[in-house]
Amino acid sequence: MHKTPIDLTNCDTEPIHIPGQIQSHGFLIVIDQNLNITYHSENVHAFLKGIPDVLLGISIRDIESIIGQNEPPDFINQLISFGKINGFDQTNPFHTDIQGESYNLIISRSGSAYLLEFEPVLSDLKTDIQKMIGRSIAEMLADKDITTLLNNTTYQVKTVIGYDRVMVYRFASDGHGEVVAEAKNENLESWLGLHYPASDIPKQARELYKLNLTRLIANVFTTPSKILSTRQFAEQPLDLTNSQLRAVSPMHIEYLKNMGVHSSFSISLIYKGELWGLIACHNYSPRFIDYKARDSAKLIGQILSSALEFRQDEANKYLLSKLNANVDALSKLMLKDNSIEEALTEQYVTLLDAVEATGALLAYENNITKLGKTPDDKQIAQLIEWVGNNVSETFYYTNELPEIYSESVAYKHIASGIMVITLSRELAEYIIWFKPEHIETITWAGNPDKPFELNSDGSMILSPRRSFEAWSQQVAGKSQEWQDEEIKSAMRLKAEVTYAINQKAGAIRMLNERLKQAYEELDTFSFTISHDLKNPLSTIKGYAQLLTRDASLQPRVKDTLVRINDKVDKMNLMINEVLEYSRIGRQDIKPVEVDLGTIIADQIKDLKIAFNTDNLKVVLGNTPVAYGDPVMLSQVFANLLSNAIKYSMEQPQPTIHVEGKEDELEITYSIKDNGVGIEIKQLPRIFELFKRMDNVQHIEGSGVGLAIVKRIVEKHNGKIWVDSQLGKGSTFFVSFKKGV
Template sequence: MQQFQVDLTNCDKEPIHIPGKVQPHGFLVSVSSADLLITYISQNTGHFAGMNAQDLLGKHINELSIALNPTAPAEQLSQLLSVGKHNKSFENINPFGIDINGQAWYIIINPSGNQLVMEFEPAESNLALDVQKVIGRSVTEILSGRNLETLLTNAAAEVKKVIAYDRVMIYRFNDDGHGEVVAEVKNDDLEPFFGLHYPASDIPRQARELYKINLTRIIADVYAEDAPIITYQKDAAPLDLTHSGLRAVSPIHIQYLKNMGVASSFSISLIAHGELWGLIACHNYSPRFINYKARDAAKLIGQLLSSALEYRQDEEDTEKLQQLIAAANTVSGNLKNYGNLQEALVAGKTTIKDITEAAGAAVIFNNTITTIGNTPTDEQIADIATWLQANMSDAIYYTNRFPEIHTAARAYSNTASGIMACSLSKDLSELVIWFKPEQLTSISWAGKPDKPVEKGEDGLLYLNPRQSFEAWTEIVKHTSDRWSNEEVSAVVKIREEIIYAINRKANEIRLLNERLQLAYEELDTFSYTISHDLRTPLSSIKSYSEFLLQSNTSLDDNARRILGRVVNGADKMNLLIQEILNYTRVGRADVKYNKIDMAALLKEITGEVMNALNPPNLKLVIGDTPNIYGDQIMITQVFTNLINNAVKYSSRANPGLVEVKGVVEHNETIYSVSDNGVGIDVNYFSRVFELFKRMDNVKDFDGTGVGLAIVKRIVEKHQARIWFDSKLKVGTVFYVAFRNL
């Protein structure tokens, strides 16, 4: 079997579960599950069997049983294997005690694929006490800790009493795989490791995965030479020792322990919520072996401590989650009580910031940035939003080292080293973003975390374990406190509430728009019907009045004057009705876009207006007339009204001047109609385009107050713009901007 070499490219892939060797304090025999023939065997087995291990390959397990103890029944091992196979488990068998050369040994059996792996190790231990007798007292002492720190320290102290190693540490893994010593009990002559950090490469990913499967791991003597595993099968796959206690150790890790001066190590896994929380790591500075039962008892301590950790962690997490969810519920209530989304999120006593432990938050909604607490500037927040728009693939995004991911954020790392964002609408770039400030952290490593390398004979660079373990301090920048699962849960909840509130408001607006549209259509129909129906009786009133004036010679002057007023009033009302009909027709009509020859149109309109009004001493100038696209009839109404007003209100100037011209700017054609007439009072600016609104200074001029309302309606139907500038007694300029198609 080819030996695996660890270099810079594959350290994290070293197949430590198939080392091809076992530790020499015991020996290993693996048989085929089908026929119990020996297929793999460690070479040191021959030392205990009194024969060459190679000669046992391919033989039935009974032959090994006879070789190990001729006085015991030959079927002892085969019967043991058969019972385990029948029960489909060896849990109740392990460990099984046997006698080898007058000494007590344990057999531990574990399946491995189609193999049954039998590990033989001494029943004797270096411990001077019975672990199982003291385990109960130790567990009681451990669980007496009132907080997490005391709990861990008690656990380290009790494990040291039980297994009597020189140093016992509680080693906690961080999210990135690196570890920290969070509790320690040691002999007085040893330097402390408490608080030191160790890089993830010291216990690489595949090793951490094995710690989740094997809850204890012993290395009895780092200086002993491992025993190779041999097989008679040509090109056989290496034996999988995932569940093995005798499994040999990676050469890198062995050298690592030697460099630390450690001769023996023992570890107990701490599992919380199915993940490796940490290890109870035990070091001894001379070789030390503890047997299977002692290790099993120590494993019980680890399992109880794991349960306590899980409980304490759940207790703390639940309390924190309840606080954050309570804040989220309050903000959710604000969403129902406030009309404005931004106010609901930031204006109350409890705000969007309070649903996390962030220092500040920003709401980006309706193209507006609203902030609360300690946040970057609006320009920097816009930069973050742009980055999130391009890089945010899920509804929730968070990191505690944003400046390392987005280098532009280093400029504001003091406020936004950590960000969490939830998307409200990706298409509209609407977000809520929370910010955590930079936390400059001083980490004390057990030696510089970078592993040294050496060039091998093949020219490749190979990893070597660190030689020095003197404390090495590193200042970590551009990093904030981590976002907890509880904070993420609270953000997920509030996101759903905000989106629900937005959708509810959108539905309300849609319903109001539908009602408004219906009312608008009904009013339009009503206006058209009433205006149309009024024309008949109005015509009758005018006709009878004119008939009386013409046919009745007996009327006195006063009666004739009154009838004349009736006729004039009927004419004015008829004009007003016609204007209302024009206004309603605009609302009903569809825009039919065509290219309009503006030069010809303006010439026709100005001719008709000047003939109709015949103003004295007035000059009308037509400048450039670029063509536009629109509805010919409607555009005629627009310019007829604007030019008619300009001429009418300038007719008393001396001399009067009206100018009409167009200019093309970017994607618009802008026409202006200017005059030097009476002008508009600034107090009336907001009412110029309202229906039936006329200014006080034009009451002496004929008009209905409908013309500009018609103009405004037509312009909006063309998706164009209209505005004006005006000054009393100076004049007015109306501008109409049409989109270029």
């Protein structure tokens, strides 16, 4: 019979959270909100003697005396009630006695149902993991070097749980993994440094590792137990995302068998909410670790995750602090010197110091200045032409230029990676940084491009690499990746250069006439919006309100009319904000001394009431005076403070820090929050009209506010920029020149 060829990319779509079966070393009973049994594993009768032949549909209370001989009546219901209030981590595991054998009961949710999983208490471990864990963690964290930290971790975990091989397996950005630390029995060959393709641990498996921080496969040679249900639930596969006993994908079981592994255990390592890697443990004979031991091992993973994050953050902060200091110096040089070009390329600090690059160029005012290692003049001219024709973003970077621009292959040893700031596309003015090719030899555990093999009858069979012999591949044409800190620094420099150019020129040099024309068109557009759009909206709103008075309308129709009203109000708001955006561009400023401290304090009081945030914490530092239009400056801080509060509301303790600092040239205010933050890739567009970030679509807003703020700040010859980290919060900086 012909078999359909199977590719390991099938793994990415395999529904591993609903396998329809569990590992057979324990058993599962699922109950609904009324405590009635809706699913159970087929092997229940092998564990529970004397229970009814048919369990589906009966109450869990009917068999409580069997599954908890020494427990009080209704103990399952009491555990669930306690867990719903305090979390099931406070009840798990519940130690009970089943017909003379000790079992752990683990309770978790599956939609509106509850999973009751029963595992033996008896473990294969010969040591008390809870007694050993404190000393092991202390020794694990003894060194600040990340490599030593990882090596210590594998040694300590192996000592505690006694598996034959313990590895730290780190995921790359493309999903493939590498063994970066290892402790093993002496008779085993080393896997340190080996790489494994992303298909070995597919995407949806990596997502589950973020939810289930430990995962045990006790014995790959046992037959899993099917999950039974009534016809009523047969078409609703049971979600086992939170299950401890969840069966393993047949593909993964075959993969482990091919490796000779009989039992595996993994501990997730999380960095900033994402899966950084795994502590992967392999045993070459079956091995069962009970729930308490797994939970203790999970603590090792959580502490290592925190240590990794702390050490990486330390390195990131050091790099960002160094780059920020260089950008600050460049900013002052640009404002003091007569020539932007000299300030960026001829001083003690240059644009090459703004990022970790080996070369850079400034194309400005029909002149190209090169720093460090760069392509030759002809290659640069062709590269600039390619950038002008193919790069639409004003901020762009890649670490694989030869892949997308074939002509760059000739100088990939200099520029496999580029980062580009567009100063003026019309004038072909750019800042470009270069990173050289980083040739890397990757040793794979078997050929990653050979996911299936021929059977003896000529048919294709799934074989997740029966051979794991080292297979080397040289990766060329790529540079080391641009770090987030480099991206932030380059974006900051972009704002500083733009500001300095505007200050030197007094206007955008060759675009004056076009800007005048744009302002005239904007006036016409504003008039069209206010008359040709707002009037029909008022009519729509009027008709909708009139229709709602009809008592014969169905509730669903009335709800639709209410939604129409709401959308009309939102459209009116957006129109008014666009008109405000237009008005600011035409309005003249008569600067006066503005007491920003009083304005900010009053706004915070009003916003606390408006957002009803009793738990909001505001830290207000120095508030030096600034010069400008009081109404416009009030708009700036009202918008920034409102955003800081609005996007921090979901935090248990929303906290806002506001502080102003001044030096001999500038006054700079920072508004810092601990809210949702902004993804690094979206930072360059944050001040554009109608741009809203993907992670705040559920929060009310139009995407115009920050565009208005930027326009006001630039109207005051100031500058605005942002530093943000997804999930950690944002800091907006607003800077004004001192004096009138």
